[in-house]
Amino acid sequence: MSKVRIYTLAKELGLENPKMLEILDGLGVSYKSVSSTIEEDTVELIRQIVDEENAAGGGTSAQSSAPITQSDEAAAAPSAPASQGTQSAAAGGQTATQTRQETAAASEVPHRAPVVTIMGHVDHGKTSLLDYIRKTRVAAKEAGGITQHVGAFEAQTSKGKIVFIDTPGHEAFTTIRARGANVADIAIIVIAADDSLMPQTREAIAHAQAAKVPMIIAINKMDLPQANPDKVKTDLTQLNLVPEEYGGDLIVVPVSAKTGEGVEDLLEYISLNAELEDLRADPKGKFAGVIIEGKVDKQAGVLATVMVQEGTLHVGDFLVVGENYGKIKAMTDSAGARIKEAGPSTPVQILGFSEVPTSGEKVSSAKNEHAAREVIAGRASDRRDAENAQVQRKLTLEEMMGPLSSVRTVNLILRADTQGSVEAIQGILARKESEDVKINVMLAGIGAPTEGDVLLAGTAEATILCFSVTAPGSVTKIADNKGVDIKSFRIIYELIDEVDRLIKGNLEPVFEEKYLGRAEVRMVIKHPRFGNIAGSYVTDGSLKRNAKAKVTRGKETVYEGTLVGLKRIKDDVREVQSGYECGINLDWDGVEVGDIVEASEMVEVQQA
Numbered sequence: 001m002s003k004v005r006i007y008t009l010a011k012e013l014g015l016e017n018p019k020m021l022e023i024l025d026g027l028g029v030s031y032k033s034v035s036s037t038i039e040e041d042t043v044e045l046i047r048q049i050v051d052e053e054n055a056a057g058g059g060t061s062a063q064s065s066a067p068i069t070q071s072d073e074a075a076a077a078p079s080a081p082a083s084q085g086t087q088s089a090a091a092g093g094q095t096a097t098q099t100r101q102e103t104a105a106a107s108e109v110p111h112r113a114p115v116v117t118i119m120g121h122v123d124h125g126k127t128s129l130l131d132y133i134r135k136t137r138v139a140a141k142e143a144g145g146i147t148q149h150v151g152a153f154e155a156q157t158s159k160g161k162i163v164f165i166d167t168p169g170h171e172a173f174t175t176i177r178a179r180g181a182n183v184a185d186i187a188i189i190v191i192a193a194d195d196s197l198m199p200q201t202r203e204a205i206a207h208a209q210a211a212k213v214p215m216i217i218a219i220n221k222m223d224l225p226q227a228n229p230d231k232v233k234t235d236l237t238q239l240n241l242v243p244e245e246y247g248g249d250l251i252v253v254p255v256s257a258k259t260g261e262g263v264e265d266l267l268e269y270i271s272l273n274a275e276l277e278d279l280r281a282d283p284k285g286k287f288a289g290v291i292i293e294g295k296v297d298k299q300a301g302v303l304a305t306v307m308v309q310e311g312t313l314h315v316g317d318f319l320v321v322g323e324n325y326g327k328i329k330a331m332t333d334s335a336g337a338r339i340k341e342a343g344p345s346t347p348v349q350i351l352g353f354s355e356v357p358t359s360g361e362k363v364s365s366a367k368n369e370h371a372a373r374e375v376i377a378g379r380a381s382d383r384r385d386a387e388n389a390q391v392q393r394k395l396t397l398e399e400m401m402g403p404l405s406s407v408r409t410v411n412l413i414l415r416a417d418t419q420g421s422v423e424a425i426q427g428i429l430a431r432k433e434s435e436d437v438k439i440n441v442m443l444a445g446i447g448a449p450t451e452g453d454v455l456l457a458g459t460a461e462a463t464i465l466c467f468s469v470t471a472p473g474s475v476t477k478i479a480d481n482k483g484v485d486i487k488s489f490r491i492i493y494e495l496i497d498e499v500d501r502l503i504k505g506n507l508e509p510v511f512e513e514k515y516l517g518r519a520e521v522r523m524v525i526k527h528p529r530f531g532n533i534a535g536s537y538v539t540d541g542s543l544k545r546n547a548k549a550k551v552t553r554g555k556e557t558v559y560e561g562t563l564v565g566l567k568r569i570k571d572d573v574r575e576v577q578s579g580y581e582c583g584i585n586l587d588w589d590g591v592e593v594g595d596i597v598e599a600s601e602m603v604e605v606q607q608a
């Protein structure tokens with residue numbers, strides 16, 4: 001018996017998807033999304049119902065009723081599932097129909113177009129796919145004609161508008177997220193059919209998961225003879241991502257950016273997903289947007305691409321970004337046409353800022369210049385307060401340990417030299433989980449950590465643990481700037497010890513100075529290679545090589561450093577006990593007879 005997808009049947013019967021879901025709810029049929037399949041006997045039953053209603057003039061079919069308008073559509077649209085998107089449309093205990101009706105009553109806010117980002121491994125075809133969609137779906141406006149790169153574009157499809165973020169790769173995605181903004185509603189993960197899952201594919205998936213953005217997999221390069229989509233699907237299941245045809249939630253669409261095969265299906269799936277997400281924004285509401293891109297154009301000056309998320313922008317509006325503001329002098333849409341206003345889910349290029357804004361910065365509007373200045377003054381003062389508070393404030397126990405009662409999650413990014421090491425470490429980590437602590441390995445990859453890892457770690461408050469690999473200097477620098485910890489180990493159990501520390505409470509190890517012993521300098525020996533050696537007598541405790549050393553002369557401390565060498569007679573030794581003579585090398589020539597050398601070491605304080 002063959003199964004049929006819900007949306008295919010809806011299309012065939014001329015029904016809108018929400019109407020079809022209503023019928024299914026009425027029949028008590030469970031489904032995950034409009035792309036779920038239903039049994040043939042259910043299909044027959046639905047056909048009969050629709051025929052009967054049509055015969056009775058009931059108008060179930062869209063063919064026999066007036067075309068559905070935007071607000072009707074809003075009224076009948078499915079409820080928003082928890083941000084995972086492709087999950088069940090029925091919410092806790094209620095039927096989807098009930099939820100939809102309530103949503104409709106509560107919300108007059110119109111739908112908005114989905115914003116989509118494309119991520120994937122290098123050379124898997126992100127740019128080609130975007131180019132194909134742009135070429136076939138973007139109607140070049142009269143003015144300008146040639147579309148220019150503004151960081152996003154709007155594609156027209158039979159199901160309405162879809163906005164694509166035009167900077168492929170997860171850098172763009174994470175830079176935006178790193179500033180606390182989430183601009184994408186759906187992530188397309190492109191995987192080449194001849195190459196399957198590669199390191200950056202896993203990274204891209206981890207980024208989408210961390211952002212809780214629903215994913216659609218596009219298996220690209222299907223035109224190639226060596227294309228092996230089944231391998232891609234099987235490999236995905238190893239990441240716990242189960243394609244729909246294997247009984248899971250994951251939508252997988254085979255495409256070719258070269259021939260265009262499957263691209264229509266991909267666009268359709270995006271629209272279906274958007275419909276399930278029930279994306280809405282009020283064009284009459286308060287304006288909110290995000291910077292997609294900022295640059296300086298030699299002729300025009302500072303240009304910023306802003307994604308309108310709520311409300312409407314007008315030429316002449318005052319905008320505030322961070323601690324800067326600007327007045328919109330001119331606005332163009334992504335096809336290069338001059339526009340006077342722009343509503344939700346519209347990427348617009350704006351002329352009017354004096355400083356180049358950074359991707360991911362949030363944009364708000366102000367009534368006039370005075371109000372804009374006030375907002376900025378308020379922000380500057382908040383920032384200064386926060387900076388001061390950071391210096392003065394002591395962390396509370398809860399801030400250090402996380403909420404005391406609930407389950408704590410330790411987010412980790414794991415990098416190792418070989419797949420074997422990655423698996424070995426993951427195996428050990430899995431056994432460390434307990435009822436109170438969940439270990440979330442967001443990304444486990446082979447090779448040195450990348451800038452992308454740091455951005456992901458920054459937004460997810462993860463620690464990057466490296467085994468037998470080290471971060472390049474450029475990556476360490478970014479990590480320092482962002483306050484992300486990268487820790488490298490050559491011994492697995494040291495790495496595991498670190499995880500134990502993180503489990504205990506994400507606390508930095510605390511060291512305290514422990515007194516070891518002291519010695520009196522009785523003679524100073526000039527050594528041809530090591531400089532002055534302090535011939536001494538240990539009067540208390542012991543001295544250890546590499547210990548911290550403090551030299552006092554009377555009440556005054558004359559030197560602080562390290563006890564770099566320790567000799568008994570002529571032999572180098574690690575430690576000399578009280579009651580013995582020894583030679584101390586402090587790598588300092590100022591030592592004098594009568595000085596007291598005090599040794600101490602830093603020991604880690606065990607924290608409860």
Ligand SMILES: Nc1nc2c(ncn2[C@@H]2O[C@H](COP(=O)(O)OP(=O)(O)OP(=O)(O)O)[C@@H](O)[C@H]2O)c(=O)[nH]1
Pocket residue numbers: 120121122123124125126127128129168169220221222223224255256257258259
């Ligand atoms: N045969 C075939 N080749 C493709 C397809 N899509 C992309 N390619 C080729 O694959 C190569 C890489 O494509 P890009 O679109 O540059 O890949 P990308 O993922 O954007 O790569 P980066 O920007 O370097 O990360 C190019 O030579 C494309 O022509 C496809 O569907 N079929």
